[in-house]
Structure formats: C-alpha cells, structure tokens
Amino acid sequence: MRYLRLFFTFFQAAMAARMEYRANFLAALAVVLLESAGMLFGLFLFYRNGYDLGGWRWQEALLVMAAARFLDGFFTSWLSPNLQKISERVQQGTLDFVLLKPVDSQFWVSVEQFTVWGLPSLLVGGLLLAYAAPAAGANPFYFLAGVVLGAVLFYALAFLMATTTIWFVKLYNVVNFLGAVLWNAQYPISAFDRPFRLFMTYVLPVYFMTTVPAEVALGRKGPGFLALLALLAGVFFLLSRAFWRFALRSYGSASS
Amino acid sequence: MVRWILSQKFLAYLEALVAQNLAYRGELLFFVLAQSLPLLFLALWVEGGPRPDADYARYYFFAWLAGFFRPTGVAYNLGYEINTGRLSPLLLRPFSPVLDHLADQLALLLVYLPLAMPVAALFPALFPGFLGGLSVARLPGYALYLALGFCFHFALGWLFGALAFFLERSEGLLEAYYGLLYFFGGMTLPLDALPPGLVRWLGWTPLPYLVYHPAALAAGWERQAGYGVLAGWTLLTGALAALAWRRGLARYSAMGA
Numbered sequence: 001m002r003y004l005r006l007f008f009t010f011f012q013a014a015m016a017a018r019m020e021y022r023a024n025f026l027a028a029l030a031v032v033l034l035e036s037a038g039m040l041f042g043l044f045l046f047y048r049n050g051y052d053l054g055g056w057r058w059q060e061a062l063l064v065m066a067a068a069r070f071l072d073g074f075f076t077s078w079l080s081p082n083l084q085k086i087s088e089r090v091q092q093g094t095l096d097f098v099l100l101k102p103v104d105s106q107f108w109v110s111v112e113q114f115t116v117w118g119l120p121s122l123l124v125g126g127l128l129l130a131y132a133a134p135a136a137g138a139n140p141f142y143f144l145a146g147v148v149l150g151a152v153l154f155y156a157l158a159f160l161m162a163t164t165t166i167w168f169v170k171l172y173n174v175v176n177f178l179g180a181v182l183w184n185a186q187y188p189i190s191a192f193d194r195p196f197r198l199f200m201t202y203v204l205p206v207y208f209m210t211t212v213p214a215e216v217a218l219g220r221k222g223p224g225f226l227a228l229l230a231l232l233a234g235v236f237f238l239l240s241r242a243f244w245r246f247a248l249r250s251y252g253s254a255s256s
Numbered sequence: 257m258v259r260w261i262l263s264q265k266f267l268a269y270l271e272a273l274v275a276q277n278l279a280y281r282g283e284l285l286f287f288v289l290a291q292s293l294p295l296l297f298l299a300l301w302v303e304g305g306p307r308p309d310a311d312y313a314r315y316y317f318f319a320w321l322a323g324f325f326r327p328t329g330v331a332y333n334l335g336y337e338i339n340t341g342r343l344s345p346l347l348l349r350p351f352s353p354v355l356d357h358l359a360d361q362l363a364l365l366l367v368y369l370p371l372a373m374p375v376a377a378l379f380p381a382l383f384p385g386f387l388g389g390l391s392v393a394r395l396p397g398y399a400l401y402l403a404l405g406f407c408f409h410f411a412l413g414w415l416f417g418a419l420a421f422f423l424e425r426s427e428g429l430l431e432a433y434y435g436l437l438y439f440f441g442g443m444t445l446p447l448d449a450l451p452p453g454l455v456r457w458l459g460w461t462p463l464p465y466l467v468y469h470p471a472a473l474a475a476g477w478e479r480q481a482g483y484g485v486l487a488g489w490t491l492l493t494g495a496l497a498a499l500a501w502r503r504g505l506a507r508y509s510a511m512g513a
Binding site: 027028031032034035038039041042045046049051053054076117161164165167168169170171172173174176177179180183184187191192193195196 | 280281282283286287289290291292293296299300302303304305306328329332429431432433435436438439440444445449450
C-alpha cells in the first residue's frame with residue numbers, strides 16, 4: 001500500500017514536470033504516428049509480395065505489432081528513463097541516497113522516473129488492437145494478459161542487464177540495445193531465419209513477449225501457454241531481484 | 257578552432273579519450289549489440305525478400321557498418337552538462353566544450369571499429385557469394401557518405417544539445433528522429449521497396465543519404481550520388497546549431513557563469 005502511494009507520488013512529480021511541455025508531447029505524438037505508419041507499411045510490403053511471415057495472416061501479424069507498440073510505450077515511458085538514471089546514480093555515487101531510504105531499493109530505482117514520450121505508442125497499440133482483434137477473431141483479454149506478462153518479463157530482463165552497471169559504471173547503451181530488441185519484437189517470430197528464431201526464443205526470449213500473447217489470443221496456443229509465460233516472467237523477476245541484491249554487495253559507494 | 261583540431265594537443269586529447277572510453281567496457285559491448293538492428297532485418301529479408309541472399313547480405317552489411325559512424329549521445333551529454341551546470345567550468349578553458357564532444361565521438365569511433373571486425377568477418381562465412389559482388393572502386397563513394405553522415409549527426413546532436421538551453425528536455429525528439437531514420441533511412445528496409453513517389457519526396461530529406469544510398473552504392477545496387485543534399489543539410493544543421501549555441505550561452509546562467 002505504501003509502495004502504491006509512493007508510486008503515485010513519483011508519477012505525479014514526473015507528470016508535473018513534464019506536462020508543462022505540451023509542445024514536446026504533441027511533437028512526440030506526431031512522430032510516433034509517422035513511425036507507426038512506417039512500421040505498418042514495412043509489414044504491408046511483405047504481404048504485398050505474397051509473403052506471409054511464416055503463416056500469419058495480415059490481421060494476425062498486426063496483433064503482434066500491437067503487442068510490440070504496448071511494450072514500446074512501457075519501455076519509453078518507464079523503463080528507459082529509470083534504467084538511465086540507475087547508471088547516472090552509480091556514476092555519481094548518488095545511489096547511496098536510495099539505499100539509505102527505508103524503501104525497497106529496486107522498487108525505488110524502477111519507478112522513480114516517468115516521461116510522456118511513450119504514451120503515443122500505447123495509443124497506437126490500442127488502436128491496432130481495436131482493429132485487429134475482431135478482424136482476426138482474437139480474444140482481447142488473453143491478449144492483454146499476455147502483454148502484461150510480457151512486459152513483466154521484459155522489465156526483468158532489462159533490469160538484469162541494467163544491474164551490471166554496478167560493475168561497468170557507465171551503461172547508457174543498454175537502453176539503445178533494448179530499443180533494438182523491441183524493433184524486432186514487432187514481427188511474428190516465424191518470419192525470421194532459423195538461427196535467429198532460436199536465439200530469440202532461448203537466448204533473448206523476445207518470442208514470449210509479443211508472439212506468444214498473439215498466439216494465445218488467436219487460439220493457436222492454449223491458455224496454458226499464458227501460465228508458462230507467467231512462470232517465465234515470475235522466474236526472471238525473482239532472478240532480477242536476487243541479482244540486484246548480489247550486485248549491491250559489489251557497489252563501492254561514494255561515502256564508504 | 258580548426259587550428260586547434262589540427263594541433264598536436266588535439267591528438268593527445270584524443271588519446272586520453274580513447275583510454276577513457278576503453279575503461280567502460282560494458283558500454284562498448286552494449287553499443288555493438290545495439291547496432292545489430294540491420295542484421296536482424298537481414299534475417300527477415302533473407303526469409304521473405306525477392307532478391308538473392310548475398311545481395312541482402314551486402315546491403316545490410318554496409319547499412320550496419322554505417323551505424324558505427326553515427327555519433328550518438330552528443331545531444332544527451334551536452335544537454336546533461338547544460339542542465340546540471342557542469343558546463344560552467346568547461347567554458348573557462350581556451351577551447352569550446354563542443355570540441356570535447358567531437359573528440360569524444362572520434363575516440364569512440366576508433367574504439368568501436370576494431371570491435372566491429374569480428375562481426376564483419378562472419379558475413380563471408382555465413383553468406384557464400386558475399387565477397388563476389390564487392391568492388392573496391394565503390395568504397396571511396398561509400399566513405400564520403402559516411403564522413404558526411406558523421407558530420408550531419410554530430411551537428412544534429414549539437415543542435416539538440418544546445419536546445420537544452422531553452423527547453424528542459426529535447427532528447428525525446430531526437431529518439432523519434434532515429435525512429436524515422438530506421439524506416440525512411442533504409443536501415444530496416446531497402447528504400448527501393450517503398451513507393452517511388454514517396455522515395456522521390458524523401459530524397460529532399462537527409463534520411464536516405466545516411467543509410468540507404470551509401471549501402472546501396474557499396475553493395476552495387478545503384479550508382480546515384482546525392483552528396484549535395486546531405487552536405488546542404490549538414491551545413492544548415494551546423495549553422496542552426498552554432499546559432500542556438502551562441503544564443504544559449506548568452507542566456508546561460510548556471511552557477512559561476
């Protein structure tokens with residue numbers, strides 16, 4: 001409960017600071033719409049040439065893209081600014097201030113920051129879902145449940161990577177790398193070459209973040225797959241907590 | 257300014273920055289990984305595109321390599337210095353803080369390129385016929401594009417960084433620019449797949465000259481030269497950046513300035 005209140009306090013503070021810049025927000029909206037149009041067109045190109053990304057109909061592939069837009073919005077608005085801030089705190093030694101607070105430190109560094117840049121992506125994701133789910137005969141509830149679990153999994157992976165900043169000190173490029181990962185997540189995994197497919201399933205589980213929610217919603221995979229996704233997300237989440245605690249032991253703070 | 261760049265001091269400074277950047281190994285690793293975007297699109301087009309595999313391999317190889325010549329982080333770092341007041345002590349030195357970032361980007365280039373080599377070596381191994389279509393004669397044209405692209409992105413970073421004098425945050429806009437570059441620059445899909453009308457229109461923007469035209473030229477797909485448009489955009493962006501920088505410095509009021 002206390003954590004929920006704290007989350008809203010952070011959120012309000014960040015919103016108050018950002019919403020003053022409405023022009024920025026409008027610009028972001030325009031650019032995200034343009035970018036999404038580009039993504040849609042890129043997808044359409046494959047279908048125009050009669051290639052179906054490994055057996056996905058157009059509306060079905062749009063579902064995967066919707067999931068990727070949701071994740072992108074989550075990433076841009078919450079994950080990316082917070083992960084950058086962790087690196088900044090380690091560089092300057094201000095992580096000390098967080099560690100001294102009577103609040104779980106992983107929680108603090110994960111939700112402290114927020115930007116509005118990702119909101120247009122969420123909007124586009126919602127529009128895509130509203131069109132594609134009825135058109136493809138997909139179950140939107142399974143889909144959204146899958147996307148939320150996918151977001152947890154993505155958070156855990158991103159946090160695991162960002163935690164290594166404790167040793168590397170400067171690690172802003174993690175954010176760039178994760179952005180590149182999300183760009184790939186917009187296509188069904190069957191569209192890729194086999195080696196990449198294996199990589200994106202077993203090494204970097206992008207498959208579970210966008211393709212699986214769409215597959216379950218379409219009934220290609222049973223709802224049991226959501227349970228598997230939940231298990232995977234849960235395991236990675238616990239792993240990220242354990243790793244954060246382990247990393248903090250190596251943190252040479254500014255004051256000690 | 258130019259004399260300073262050509263001086264011995266600049267070389268010594270560059271050397272120090274190379275050493276400094278080598279210290280952050282995690283950053284280097286993730287930078288190389290973050291450049292992998294064109295490679296994953298290569299995996300996509302090899303599965304579904306109409307051209308032979310080796311053609312796509314060559315195109316995406318050069319599109320990927322161009323990424324290493326694209327300064328990133330200039331806007332973020334400059335904006336950070338401005339917002340936190342760290343710029344103040346830097347202004348006391350006998351050269352512009354912008355040169356720091358230029359030297360830093362050049363140093364990063366020297367650090368990144370050797371890291372790219374092992375990945376580059378994979379291409380001939382993975383795609384038989386990759387080397388067959390290469391021609392050394394096309395490389396100077398490619399290199400000129402990359403050099404212009406480096407200048408353009410540096411100027412753009414300078415401009416957006418200088419905007420921090422006036423706005424609180426502007427790097428979100430720059431991120432959005434990269435989104436456009438991915439699509440309309442040719443990083444994710446070769447532009448000849450887009451409708452010709454759109455491509456003609458895009459020809460007036462700097463985007464296609466940053467990835468598509470250099471890669472298509474080096475891969476032997478086309479011979480079109482559009483250096484003029486990119487040079488024009490670079491000059492324009494550089495002039496705007498210099499103007500914003502001077503105006504910004506005039507109203508900068510962080511501690512000690």
